Amino acid sequence: MASHLLHRLRHALTGEGDQEGLAGCSLEVDDFPESSELEDDTEGLSTRLSGTLSFTSNEEDGEMEEVQNTPVARPEAGGPLEPGTRGDATNSGEPSSTLAEHRGSNMLTRQLQELWRKSRSSLLPQRLLFEVTSTSVVSERNSKYVLYTVYLIQTGHFDRAPAMIARRYSDFERLHRCLRHHFSSDLASVSFPRKRLRHNFAAKTIAKRSRAFEQFLAHLHSLPEIRRSAEYLEFFFLRDLQGAQQLTCSGKYQEALLAWTNARRLQDKLGACHSGHFLLTLAGLAVCQQELAQFGAAHASCEQALQLLEAQDRHPLLVPFLQTHLHLAWLLGLDKGRAEAWLRDLQEASRAGPQPPSLKELLLKHPLP
Template sequence: MAARILHRLRHALAGEGAREEPARGTAEAEDFPESSELEDDTEGLSTRLSGTLSFTSHDEEEEEEEEEEEEEEDGAGGELGQLPAPPGEAAGAEDGGRCRGWCWGRAGPGSRWDTGEPPRPPTADGGCPRAEWAPAGERAGGSGLLTRQLQELWRRSRGSLAPQRLLFEVTSASVVSERSSKYVLYTIYLIRSGRFDKAPAAIARRYSDFERLNRRLRCRFGCDMAGVAFPRKRLRRNFAAETIAKRSRAFEQFLSHLHSIAEIRRSPEFLEFFFLPDLRAAQRLTCTGMYREALAAWANAYRLQDRLGACASGRFLLTLAGLAVCHQELEQLGEAHGCCEQALQLLAAQDSHPLLGPFLQAHVHLAWKVGKDKRQSEARLQDLQDAGLPLQQPPTLKECLIKEALD
């Protein structure tokens, strides 16, 4: 992109060779009328892009740099083809892209070529003392100082971008009528900024669920919750569209505010508000043999804990156990084996966890079924037995799921 801009500039300079050199001093500020706008815009570049873009490869970075540069040039206040000729233009119009006095006469303060150093005169052979200022795109470093400045700004801004945030978005709200009650059910998606989730995590909660969470957190975190707003109850018009819309927005802000407070974000009250109902439903479905329905509930609980950063808890290991059991019952042995491997990685430093033995046994069995290496799990299982593991058969993963009490 920078090479194209400089190419246009060369043509403009060649076409304006017959013009008089503009007066110095008063006309200097008009030589590059877009320079002040461009400088102001690039200073706020990291702020404008913070939390809105995700980079995955170097090629994508280059494409985004070119697009951003083009936008700034288009909105800078003038076309490059209309710039007045720089000093020395008539003398050097046919020199194949040499300096033409740029380094001495055009790198003043406020210019886009200003690097904070005093300008240098041309070299003895008439060449440019700084190759990057030469307008010829084919020279070494001919991409231009502007492109390199933007590239460096992008690299610096990437380190200062806001970290990924978890967003809470109410995507729908429906009025549910039961025999003895009527309420609004809000569907909330958990979205990580800067990423595209193929399988988003979602929950469905009613006003009383939010109210219970608010009450529990205020009992435990009174000071932190003092500045957290919660939508109050209404005696009338609870099912009006306006009320539902306002509450939807209020619940989004309520959850975002809670998640921004570290102590609350890590608390069991906050975390279990999201995934405990799914775990209970998944456990019930697994015990009754409805493995396909249970698998969907276990999978959503897995995604919720992953979004919330709760992958180091005992609930997450229970979730992996449920996924492994359901996958195995549905003859999806590769997926079941993967769940066991992930659980054993989390249990690598633990030798006394109640789920360690069942996971090792399941992993050995599944590895034999799918033709994977099982020697490490067999050796670790033997070590546990040598260290005093009871000789009787430990419970299976499914038995552990059935016995687990989800308070």
């Protein structure tokens, strides 16, 4: 009896005498190339994808959970099959377990493809990245210092217009000292790189300070109150505004335009597009663009300024912007009816007042700290 059972077991393991039955249910790997590539690494791939996916709305999160929780057919567990298929497989001639394995593999492949599609189409969360891209040792008459060039890059999409600043150690130290005076609790745990008696110009020291300044600026930007403070914002763009104003006064409009443009990019990335400094920046852009015969760009700068000034009838820049806007619209052959009516209403309301200066005059006379 035992020998008979052993003979039957050996016969079943070697598959002798039942090749035809097995041939009917065997699968070739090439029939399903996608599933054969993905099945072996399903859990690892799902883990990697779930760690990098990011969604911007609750609706997309719900869709993500639905994809991850979709039941997958497992032949050994008798899982549900795809709608429209039969579990007994009487018409196809395949065993039900094998058919379930096929359908489960295809379903799993579609889920992973859907995860990949969502990961590519979803928007990454945007944040501001500070990166020291270069340094230079500057020697002046009585001093020598390192100048750090810092780029501000908006992540989450391709940043076509990164902005940059060039600051020395004393500038960062002054910012830290000023912010500690106003935000002592927020900066109590911040360790600022100290001055050194020696090796201040060594490559190793400069590299360490570069990384420290990147982390310092990123930490400041992560704190909402500091991020909106005048001290923090002016550290980035006030120097550009002062230089641009001086260049404009000197008639160096091409160089001034570059400075105004960089100041605008800085304010845009820092979220400071509703301040008086930003209106002054748009005024500088409009004046320089007009002087350089870039009338379309100057008109666009005036349009943006007028949108910000729409509810501020008493702002000193409103009438100069309207006058410049009307002149540019006349040069470009654009509609100017709305601007004419707006300016006429303002002039009637202040008929006894003095004639306001032009945009260029107001820009050159505007004091900057």
